Amino acid sequence: MKAYQIKIELKDSSPSIWRRVIIPADVTFKRLHDTIQFAMDWQDYHLYEFDIPQEQLRITNDEEAYEQFKYYSTKFKSKELPKAKDKREFISRVLERTIRKPQSVKIDKYLETYKELEYVYDFGDYWRHRVTFENVLEDYPYGYPQIIDGEGACPPEDVGGIGGYANFLEAWSDAQHPDHEAMRSWGEVQRYREFNIHEKNDLFKCCLKLKKTTRGQ
Template identity: 65%
Template sequence: MKAYQIRIELVGSKPLIWRQVTIPADVTFKRLHDTVQFAMDWWDRHLYKFEFPQEKLRITNDEEAYEEYKFYQKKYTGKALTKRNDPHGFIAQALETAIRQPQTVKIDRYLERYKTITYIYDFGDNWQHKIELEKILEDYGFGYPTILEGEGACPPEDVGGISGYEEFLRAWDNPKHPEHEEMRQWGESQHYRPFDIVFRNDLLKTCLKIKKVK
């Protein structure tokens, strides 16, 4: 089966947190999202989006934004927006970027065309991921993604983005830090743990298997 070897990097992390993954080509952006979540060790608690500014396209699970876009698209298709019906330009702004649902769009055309995709998870903490196509494979033998290599523990959910994670690590790594014990307890409650490639691959195989390959 055709597949892609991709590299996922958490932008701004130092040392860099990354995974190299092989994923079947015939999957949707929802499955790519699931793959990032399992591979990185996120917990899928927040909204996410893939952005393609070249095509003025956003692929997201933000249902409110999607429904707003569909409403305005249906109401104003074929109609001119004027100062009268859109005095502040909100409708024009809402229609400027098309919004699609991740379970309805496949990754192949976009990944092969652009080579690099931006994926943002948790709009508050704003975890930006760079997903880069490294290689196209024609004989991948599994119906699920596989992590080939990777480094770095995933930050805890809701830690406050890159800057919050840096503060967290200062307390986590230093027994003399005044918040060391408190941060240790909180980090453990948030399942902060070292990257375990065997465990991550078991999850990918168990949870994301799409079909048997003869």
């Protein structure tokens, strides 16, 4: 089976948080999203998007944005956008980028062509990830992804982005910090934990194994 070796990095994280993963090639962006979520240890609570600026393409599970794009792109497909109806350029901004659903687009063309993608998870905390194509494997024996290397614990959900995570780590690590006990309790509720490659790979094998369904990969 053809597969890709990719590196997933949480941008601006310090110390660096990253995973090196092998993923079957013939999968959709929905499956790539699932892979990132499992590998990084996110909880899949929020909206996400992949940005491909070379093609003015946004791939997202943001249903509202998709429906807006679908409506306006159909309505103004064959005629010029009337300025009177777009005084604040709202429609123009909606139509700046094509929006597609992640389960409808496969990753192979984009990874092999552009070598690097940006994935944003949680539009509030705005976790930006760099997904880098590293290699092609022609004889990958599994139908599910596998982590082969990585470092760093995933931040807790809703911690407040990179800045909030830095504050969290300061309190988490310092027993003398006034918020130490509160952050310890909150972090445990949020399932904050060290990266464990064996645990993650067991999860991949159990939960992402060859799900070739009508919903897509």
